[in-house]
Amino acid sequence: MSVPASWYLVLAAALFTIGAVGLLIRRNVLVMFMCVELMLNAANLTFVTYARKLNDIGGQVAVFFVLVVAAAEVVVGLGIIVAIFRRRSGATADDAHILKG
Numbered sequence: 136m137s138v139p140a141s142w143y144l145v146l147a148a149a150l151f152t153i154g155a156v157g158l159l160i161r162r163n164v165l166v167m168f169m170c171v172e173l174m175l176n177a178a179n180l181t182f183v184t185y186a187r188k189l190n191d192i193g194g195q196v197a198v199f200f201v202l203v204v205a206a207a208e209v210v211v212g213l214g215i216i217v218a219i220f221r222r223r224s225g226a227t228a229d230d231a232h233i234l235k236g
Contacts, residue, residue, distance in 0.1 A: 143184040151177035162227040164216050175205050 154173035186194020
């Protein structure tokens with residue numbers, strides 16, 4: 136028994152929507168960072184679904200590159216977030232101006 140591709144696409148749309156709403160509503164930098172990662176994973180699910188549906192490996196290749204970019208984003212993003220939180224423990228997204236030299 137196989138799950139239809141439309142269910143995966145609906146799940147990806149729901150995950151992307153949750154991530155976008157969380158990114159727009161929340162002011163905590165870590166939560167915003169997790170919402171961006173959730174949106175990237177929703178895009179990955181869409182790529183894999185279409186690759187499976189079309190019997191093409193291009194979707195998996197795109198997912199590989201998205202994961203590489205996400206890993207680089209985690210390294211740089213978490214470095215910036217840690218630098219902000221070292222100066223202020225309750226920092227929000229509006230406090231990014233404190234990184235100016």
